[in-house]
Amino acid sequence: MVIGNTFLPGVFDAIQPALESLSWLHRIWVKFVDCSGTYICTPVKKQQSRFCGLVRSHPLGYRRCRETAVRCAHLDKGTYHLFPCHAGLFVLAVPLQGDAGSFGALATGEVITPSCSTTQVLEKLQDLGLNQELLRQFYQEIPVKSHEEIRMLGEALYALGNIGFRHFKPSTGDGLKDARQLARDAVEYIATNYHQPLTLEGVAQMVHISPSYFSHIFKEEQKQTFTSYLTEARINKAKDLLKGSDLSISVIAGTVGYEDANYFSRVFKKNVGMSPLAFKKRFNKSKC
Structure with missing residues (x-):
């Protein structure tokens, strides 16, 4: 039985410190993914390789x-696995099994073993048409792990998976409720901080989940993306200011989170159908 894509916030609280510690100790990115391949929880202090x-x-x-x-979630249970990713790098993974399935x-971020070949890796990615020089440069930043280091990290992941999740019993009903609460928390945060330079990654960190999972549950609950919701919230606030104050367009732009007044005007016109100045004139004319 495969559990769905909803997880309790308590799981994040339990796994996050362990991921941070493993990432710091082994100098490698470690993630918790669900059966659909979504990144549920990732380290805050350690970023995925460039x-x-x-x-x-x-x-x-x-x-x-x-x-x-x-693939990480569907390997044989009872041990850790080292296998090549589509690019020819290596992933270390421990599939998780709870009482409910x-x-x-x-899983770790991709690593290089002493036998990896830069040429072979780049050849596997040629059809993507990416900048080869950047790929080569970023490849040099990926950690090289010996077989002994891989064994130690594999055993650590396996121990964490067995100890931390042995009695995990996800509930799709409770999980849905908690996903809604996380989305509500994000909405409340946006309502208070819309004037700040908000990003999806920053708000995801605020609610203690990975950006990809946050994006998923926010869209599920709000029926629109994080970016479109934030834009809508800012434009609605701008409308109120245009109606109820004599502030200039540039001041209003800064008040609702746009440093560039020209960019604000373009966004406003795209969403409202007219420029901020035209909106202000039309509203003031209607009051006369």
């Missing part, structure tokens, strides 16, 4: 990386 970030920036590269993550995996 090489993988560049590959995932291409739609086809993203799909292949997602397929690798899915399989529900994901702990």
